[in-house]
Amino acid sequence: MAPLPLQEPTFLILTALAEQPRYGYDVIQQVAALSGGRVxxxxxxxxxxxxxxxxxxxxxxxxEEAVDGRLRRYYRITDDGAAVLSAELGRLRANADAAARGLRARAAALLTPPPAPA
Amino acid sequence: MAPLPLQEPTFLILTALAEQPRYGYDVIQQVAALSGGRVxxxxxxxxxxxxxxxxxxxxxxxxEEAVDGRLRRYYRITDDGAAVLSAELGRLRANADAAARGLRARAAALLTPPPAPA
DNA sequence: CGGCATATACCGGCCGCTGATATATTGACG
DNA sequence: CGTCAATATATCAGCGGCCGGTATATGCCG
Structure with missing residues (x-):
């Protein structure tokens, strides 16, 4: 049951629901908030x-709640969902660290070595 | 020129090339190493x-180099590529932090509040 | 000399995301 | 009081990146 890794929209939806149960429309706004308006x-x-x-x-x-005649269907994250999100969190941090190392190595290589840079 | 966000394979390819120029087959192995064998x-x-x-x-x-009759085509990351990778790195860290906050909030909610947990 | 590793290349299919469109209700504004 | 934006959920065609498989060619090892 594992289409890992998650893509960003799915990841942020799980994140929004981890904090507390939310209905769909609220998830959209929470994801926008979580991402600083980027997503x-x-x-x-x-x-x-x-x-x-x-x-x-x-x-x-x-x-499910009806507010002013509009249906709100609330979803909550399950234990399985939280475990998946936690695993994804670890994956993101590992990848970020790997990229940081790679970029640092490149920066160092651009400063020191070969013929031209000076 | 912007299909951001990058997916994991593309992200790791850029990361592998950030450290140093590599040819395709070497990228495969470096990506495996970077990801601890996961990818x-x-x-x-x-x-x-x-x-x-x-x-x-x-x-x-x-x-391009020919080694033992086999062609090796080396690629290097460009300044644009490095900038994209750096931006992606920031995005991953931001998303990881958001998920960590969400999961922490959930853990707290499971310990303290409502009717059943005790 | 058969099989595995090296090295690049192509292609069908899957699946999640995009962008659009639809429906229904409520509140704000002129 | 009419109109428009916001609220809230739903469906669908299309796209693009990844997967899995297949192909080709050379060198090395047993």
Whole structure:
């Protein structure tokens, strides 16, 4: 049941739901907030992802509320979902560290070595 | 020129090339090393990505060597590529931090609050 | 001399994301 | 009181990157 690694939209949806149960439209706004406005979830992405994540039992419907005649379907993250998110978190940090090392090596190589730089 | 965010294979290819110029087959092995053996690049993924990255001028052909009758085509990362990788590094760290906050909030919520947990 | 590692290359298919469109209700503004 | 934006969920065609498989060629080892 493992299409890891997660892509960014899915990752941020899980992150938004980790903090607390939320309904779809709220997830969109929370993801925008989490990402400093960089990521604006499309409706198609969101509801497709919610269905998929629910099928995988990484999230589950928490409850449904009707507010002012509008339905709000709340989802919560499951233990499985939290475990996946935690694993993904480790993967992101490992990749970030690897890239940082690579870029540092490049910076060093540009300063010191060969014929031209001076 | 911006299909950001990068997916993991592309990200790790750029990372491998940031450290030093490498040829395709060497990239596969370096990516395996960088990821602790977790990521095994497929030939189709690698050469497709190299072509795509070269088209975007994020990498460039460095030189070609024939060793024992086998061609080795070396690629190096460009300044543009390094800038993209650096930006991606920041994105990964930001997302990792966001997920860590979310998971921490969940852990706290599971310990303290409502009816059942005790 | 058969098999494995090296080295590059191509292609069908899958799957998640994009962008668009649809529907329904409520609140704000003129 | 009419109109538009925001709220809230839903569906779908298309795209693009990755996977898995296959192909080709050479060198090394047993």
């Amino acid at each position: 604006t979830l499309r409706a198609g992405t969101l509801y497709g992802a919610l269905d998929r994540l629910a099928d995988q039992s990484w999230i589950a419907v928490d409850r | 095994t690049l497929r030939a189709g993924t690698l050469y497709g990505a190299l072509d795509r990255l070269a088209d975007q001028s994020w990498i460039a052909v460095d030189r």
